[in-house]
Amino acid sequence: MRKMRIGVIGIGNMGSAHALSLFKNEIAGAELTALCDAIPERLQWAKETFDESVQIFDHTEAFFASSSFDGIIIATPHYDHPELAIRAFELGLHVLCEKPAGVYTKQVRQMNEAAKASGKVFSMMYNQRTNPLYLKLKEMIDAGELGEIRRTNWIITNWFRPQSYYDSGTWRATWAGEGGGVLINQDPHQLDLWQWTTSMMPKRVRAACYFGKYRNIEVEDDVTAFVEYENGATGVFVTTTGEAPGTNRFEICGDLGKIVIEDGKLTFWRLHMSAPEFNRSFTGKFGQPEHTVIEIPIEGKESAHNGIIQNWVDAVIEGVPLLAPGEEGINGLMLSNAMLLSAWTDNWVDLPIDEDLFYEQLQARINESQSKKLISHETR
Structure with a gap:
């Protein structure tokens, strides 16, 4: 070639x-x-x-x-x-x-x-995935520097969008046009990175999704999701397009410390002794493992698209x-589908989700979508 x-x-x-x-x-x-x-x-x-x-x-x-x-x-x-x-x-x-x-x-x-x-x-x-911050995070987790992961938490609320943004296209923020709101439009990268960097998919999800909470739209613009992992770890994902100023903070805690990515920096709180080991050996009333705070140097530049x-x-x-x-694209989508399905059914959702049930619920909303007949000739 x-x-x-x-x-x-x-x-x-x-x-x-x-x-x-x-x-x-x-x-x-x-x-x-x-x-x-x-x-x-x-x-x-x-x-x-x-x-x-x-x-x-x-x-x-x-x-x-x-x-x-x-x-x-x-x-x-x-x-x-x-x-x-x-x-x-x-x-x-x-x-x-x-x-x-x-x-x-x-x-x-x-x-x-x-x-x-x-x-x-x-x-x-x-x-x-070309961002050196997330490449370094994945490298550190894969190398075992955090030990076993116990908690993940991503607050990603710096997606503020005014009503004029949603009014700029009849396909925007509609079930018929986009198939969702903040989860499908703004958050696919974070939902991908959440599971890609940790190599962990939740076993079940419980989410609260609010539809048209901040703007005159029919899809979700405010979401808080709680997840449980197979090893007993838990996670929280918080996102919205209606909050200003917003936050972008990804925190992962493990037996050997915690890592936080925020403001373009990766900071590692490294324990001198693992939390489980300290718990087994410590005999006092109050105490916790000593730690060192390290700002990890990040090399390289994001090559982006x-x-x-x-x-x-x-x-x-x-x-x-x-x-x-490309086959990994289903993972982040599985998370957003699970969050919506949890909100629609007001219940826990096991992963992998019931795909037929999600499709049925989505189709019901598409049939009621205000823009169903208006979006066929628009592109992104």
Whole structure:
């Protein structure tokens, strides 16, 4: 393969950025050869921005029929991700999908099965996995520096969005258009990192989701979830788009101390003796293990979206391991689906979730969605 030829479906905010990166040769070993979108304004922008080397299509049928690419980047509305990916795999194409993997795990599972059957390279746009802070955190946890994890806690509330943001597109913050609110739109990266850095998925979830609490929208804009892990550890995830100033603090506690990521820093409270060992040996009335506070130096820079695209291209051409395998997109989505299902049923939800029940509950809300008939021609 001389260069990997890439087509981009959906040239809204993210798709246009990916297209420009490819066109400007910012991705080694890749070239942009095709674009597809249904919105006339975006098509006009593409015609004015790119030269004749890039084919432009207004319909996916013609786009796929062109055979002018070896792989595609999917940057369309959420519901379309699995359907387009499955079509691409059936045609023998490699796929890089924008987050989230989809709206409901039942459909995403079908996408994963199609990817496996195709043997093609499938990656997810989890660009935060290139952030040195989270790479270092995962490295430390994998090396056992925290010992056994006992608690995780992520407060991610710096997503403030005004009503004008939601009013900017009829698809925004609707069950029919997005399939959810803060969990599906703002939080996919955190939900991915939460389980990726710790290598732990909860065994069950109990969540309180508030729908249209702060804004005139029909989906969730305030969530507090409590999770339990197989080893007895617990976790809390708090998020909203209605709070200012917001917080972004990820804390993980283990037998050997705790790590906190906040304000671009990774701080490690390292115990001199493990908590269980201290408990067994200490005989006084009050006491706790001594510790040292260490600000861990972080090396490297976040390569972000281009880093994930480059990794995907390198995986296709050179066989390098994927940083964000597409099949792992179901994990973060499983967490958000579980939180919504817990709120809808007012009960604990075991993981993996009852996918048929979630789909049934989601469809009921889609059928009542105010924007059901308005979002079919909009992209991100």
